[in-house]
Amino acid sequence: MKLLHAADLHIDSPLRGLSTYEGAPADDLRTASRRALENLVSLAESEPVDAVLLAGDIYDGDWRDYQTGLFFVRCMSELREAGIPVYMVSGNHDAQNRMTRSLRLPSTVFMLEADGPETRRDEGLGLAVHGQSFKQRDVSDNLAITYPEPCAGLFNVGLLHTALGGREGHELYAPCSVEHLAAKGYDYWALGHVHKREVVSQDPWIVFPGNAQGRHARETGPKGCTIVEVDDLRVSSVQHHDLDVARWEHLKVDVSEAADPDAVVDLVAAQLRAMESGRLHAVRVSLVGRSEAHLRLWREQYQLVNDVRMLANELSGVWVEKVRIETRLPDSPDEGAAGLLADLARTAAELRADEDVFRQLVTRTPLLSGSLSAEVWGEGRIDPADSDWLGRIGDEAVALLESLVSEAGESR
Numbered sequence: 001m002k003l004l005h006a007a008d009l010h011i012d013s014p015l016r017g018l019s020t021y022e023g024a025p026a027d028d029l030r031t032a033s034r035r036a037l038e039n040l041v042s043l044a045e046s047e048p049v050d051a052v053l054l055a056g057d058i059y060d061g062d063w064r065d066y067q068t069g070l071f072f073v074r075c076m077s078e079l080r081e082a083g084i085p086v087y088m089v090s091g092n093h094d095a096q097n098r099m100t101r102s103l104r105l106p107s108t109v110f111m112l113e114a115d116g117p118e119t120r121r122d123e124g125l126g127l128a129v130h131g132q133s134f135k136q137r138d139v140s141d142n143l144a145i146t147y148p149e150p151c152a153g154l155f156n157v158g159l160l161h162t163a164l165g166g167r168e169g170h171e172l173y174a175p176c177s178v179e180h181l182a183a184k185g186y187d188y189w190a191l192g193h194v195h196k197r198e199v200v201s202q203d204p205w206i207v208f209p210g211n212a213q214g215r216h217a218r219e220t221g222p223k224g225c226t227i228v229e230v231d232d233l234r235v236s237s238v239q240h241h242d243l244d245v246a247r248w249e250h251l252k253v254d255v256s257e258a259a260d261p262d263a264v265v266d267l268v269a270a271q272l273r274a275m276e277s278g279r280l281h282a283v284r285v286s287l288v289g290r291s292e293a294h295l296r297l298w299r300e301q302y303q304l305v306n307d308v309r310m311l312a313n314e315l316s317g318v319w320v321e322k323v324r325i326e327t328r329l330p331d332s333p334d335e336g337a338a339g340l341l342a343d344l345a346r347t348a349a350e351l352r353a354d355e356d357v358f359r360q361l362v363t364r365t366p367l368l369s370g371s372l373s374a375e376v377w378g379e380g381r382i383d384p385a386d387s388d389w390l391g392r393i394g395d396e397a398v399a400l401l402e403s404l405v406s407e408a409g410e411s412r
Helices: 026-030 032-046 067-081 178-183 261-273 294-299 301-313 335-352 355-363 387-411
Strands: 002-006 051-055 086-089 109-111 118-122 127-131 155-161 188-192 198-202 205-208 224-231 234-242 246-254 280-290 318-328
Touching: 002 032, 002 188, 026 032, 026 280, 032 067, 032 224, 051 127, 051 155, 051 188, 067 109, 086 127, 086 155, 178 198, 178 205, 205 234, 246 261, 261 280, 261 294, 261 301, 294 301, 294 318, 301 318
Parallel strands: 002 051, 051 086, 086 109, 127 155, 155 188, 188 205, 246 280, 280 318
Antiparallel strands: 002 224, 118 127, 198 205, 224 234
């Protein structure tokens, strides 16, 4: 028996903020979730698998029109023609109360109930799938606690959308423990909700396949599904397979040996050229290390960003989303500057000791409390509610002030 386990397809998920990036491949990124699902169907047919397991968040909420649902039905119909059944549950994004539109699914697609756990058996295949869909978005109950006992003589799968005991960046929906899942006696737990692939346990197998297609700069690296091979009702193989057509990357380039911005661009170019072809790469570049070029990078940062993006335009399938300067000066400054820098570091540490206080300070600055367009706020942009953004803006402010102090010392 061979099963394909996927989750978090987020078909037609809106990609906010792309309009703020000059030259962003918006059309390619907007259609990436659909193309990833098409890759899933092709993989299921070519393996071939005996069944597909979808662990929630097929959609990203209610559809703007029926085209999203029709596309999913079309893909499921292709699996039906190939004789491949699909077992699925809804999650927080496509919960029963969030979907006001619905379509008739092919007869070989089984959406498990939201009112309580349900079991679907395929005696000929030797498979039993247990699961429960989300009735509403915010499910705080342990759904798995009421899942039924395993079916004797069958390979038992638990299909569940959950954060387990909690995962960074994900709401604690349908919480449960690994120990509780293991105690159920199922052979494989097909989980969804967490967008990073994770093999939680191998006895029994408890797996998050990750999402099928990265949606923004925080969802980096290969994305896809998991294929599970079963022999004599026991798991014999669990393998990740890529489905993504656009891959988000965070490229950290050590520019310690670079003496000027041109050398920095050359180092970035070498790493961008080394990326595999065959898919779009959306890349965030961070320049790190203690470098002689540090001051010039800050002074000429707009030129630097444009140079890197022009370079990317010459490469097939590469788009640079952002360039961050995280370098430091290579040598100790003179005595006077050293004292100022020490005072600066101490003051910055005191301001940032209490994150809530620091957030209020940043939010009250005239720039943020003024008339900035709403388009620059939110995920991946200006977001004081995001601890990562807040920490990064603090680091960048300190680095810029250090550069100005050092530059003033050099000019004396």
